[in-house]
Amino acid sequence: MSRADLWLYVAQRVSAMILAPLVIVHLLTIIYAIQGGLTAAEILQRTQGSLLWGSLYGLFVVAVAVHGSIGLRAIIKEMSIWRGRSLDLAMGLFGLSLLYLGMRAVMAVV
Amino acid sequence: MSAALEETGQQITLEIWRGQEEGYYETYSVPAQASQTILDVVTYVQRRIDPTLSYRFACRIGMCGSCAMMVNGQPRWTCRTHASKVLKDGKIRLSPLRNLPVIKDLATDMTEFFEKWQTAKGRFVPTDGKSQEFASVEPTSTGRKEADAGIECLGCGVCYSACDVVAWNKDYLGPAALNRAWTLVNDERDGDKMGHLAAVAVDAGCHACHSHQQCTTYCPNNLNPTRAIAGLKRMSVAAALKGDLK
Numbered sequence: 001m002s003r004a005d006l007w008l009y010v011a012q013r014v015s016a017m018i019l020a021p022l023v024i025v026h027l028l029t030i031i032y033a034i035q036g037g038l039t040a041a042e043i044l045q046r047t048q049g050s051l052l053w054g055s056l057y058g059l060f061v062v063a064v065a066v067h068g069s070i071g072l073r074a075i076i077k078e079m080s081i082w083r084g085r086s087l088d089l090a091m092g093l094f095g096l097s098l099l100y101l102g103m104r105a106v107m108a109v110v
Numbered sequence: 111m112s113a114a115l116e117e118t119g120q121q122i123t124l125e126i127w128r129g130q131e132e133g134y135y136e137t138y139s140v141p142a143q144a145s146q147t148i149l150d151v152v153t154y155v156q157r158r159i160d161p162t163l164s165y166r167f168a169c170r171i172g173m174c175g176s177c178a179m180m181v182n183g184q185p186r187w188t189c190r191t192h193a194s195k196v197l198k199d200g201k202i203r204l205s206p207l208r209n210l211p212v213i214k215d216l217a218t219d220m221t222e223f224f225e226k227w228q229t230a231k232g233r234f235v236p237t238d239g240k241s242q243e244f245a246s247v248e249p250t251s252t253g254r255k256e257a258d259a260g261i262e263c264l265g266c267g268v269c270y271s272a273c274d275v276v277a278w279n280k281d282y283l284g285p286a287a288l289n290r291a292w293t294l295v296n297d298e299r300d301g302d303k304m305g306h307l308a309a310v311a312v313d314a315g316c317h318a319c320h321s322h323q324q325c326t327t328y329c330p331n332n333l334n335p336t337r338a339i340a341g342l343k344r345m346s347v348a349a350a351l352k353g354d355l356k
Contacts, residue, residue: 003308006350009317009343077313078278 008070015067022060047109054110061102069095122193124151125203126163130212135203136160148188148196149177152204152216165216172330175266179216180205185271187330207271223267223284230283231309232290237301245299257296260289260338262331269325269335281314285325285335288316292338295345307355311346319343 033043047053073091076082120142125135138159140151149167156163167177172190179188181196182203196202210218227233247254269285270276276284291310295303310316316339325335349355 003311003350003355005313005315005317006311006346006355008313010347010350074318078275 008073011066012070012074015063015070018059018063019067022056022063025056026060044109050110054106057106057110058103061099061106064102065095065099068098121200122151122197123201124155125201126152126155126216127205127212128163128215130214133212133215142193146193148179148181148186148191148193148202148204151193151202152179152188163216164214173264175264175330178207178266178268178271178330180208180271185268185328187266187268190330207267209271209273209276210267218267220267223270223286224265226283227265227287227290229309230287230291230315231302231306232287232294234294234297235300235302235305237299247298251298253296253298256338256341257293260293260333260335263289263333264331266330268328268330269333272324272328274322274324275318275320279314279318282318283310283315285319285339288319288342289325289333289335289338291316292341295342304349304355307342307346307349310342311350311355316342316346 033046069091072094073087076087076091121139122142124138124140126138127133128136138155140154140159143150149170152163152165153167156165165177165179167189168174169176170189172187175187177188178185180186181188181191182198183205185207186196188204193202204216206212206216207218210220210223213219249255249258263286265286267286269289273282273285275282288310291306294300295306300306319336319339321336321340323336326333326337329335346355
């Protein structure tokens, strides 16, 4: 793809914009959820069959997979001499793993 | 000693880097004088104590940009830095500019620094001038103001030396080259705006900048390369979204 570097930069910024409010929602939910103790039953009661929580955390996972893999690629380029296709491939796989693991977790509670 | 130079009776302890990448700090004692610059004390050492000391300078008055060194760990023009202002416990430590290979002592090899200007396409591209009238450039136009703000770069390498991203990523084009590219994309007489953007909108180009603003903090000419780089980021994304930047 031409100008792949630039589109990765755009994807990184856009995923950050999506993540910012979602992280706040996530943190507030944690604080709310632990009031009076935390049980699996309570969590599942909130999430099971909920389109809202399912799509919210589904979007969270997609944004994390995009943001995390691009970010890690940039960090590796700054902190090591690893470059090129092997790095891009590895980071692609890392992103897909995040997507798979995250989606699996979302599916388990929705 | 010239009568014009006021002796203060005190001594400055200088620790100067000797050698190349491998080397050591050698200690010299130099008489303190009023209004003495770092370049003055280095010159004193070279002329009176140790003629084998290598360093670089030309104009001595802050218009050539060739005397930059690390002074107590910070990149500075030595001709524009008063020794009295940077003394720490009566001592000054001088090293060659960071992020550049050392040739000898305080002289660095600036080849990669200038080659990156070429990689960033930091040179003016003329249009077909024959068929055109002289360009009339409005001094108050937005583009001209942006270009003017960054045009006074002397290529001294202080920003390149101050930049952490350069230290981390050897491919990074650096603040000076990107600042130059920004002045060109804002120059309405330049014939290849997209060519300049294409050269800098790469992994090791403007998008690698972390906006730490070390370049802006240390630029002896008070330029703001961080602002220029932010401009390149915005302009290249906008051009790519419009489909102009292929």
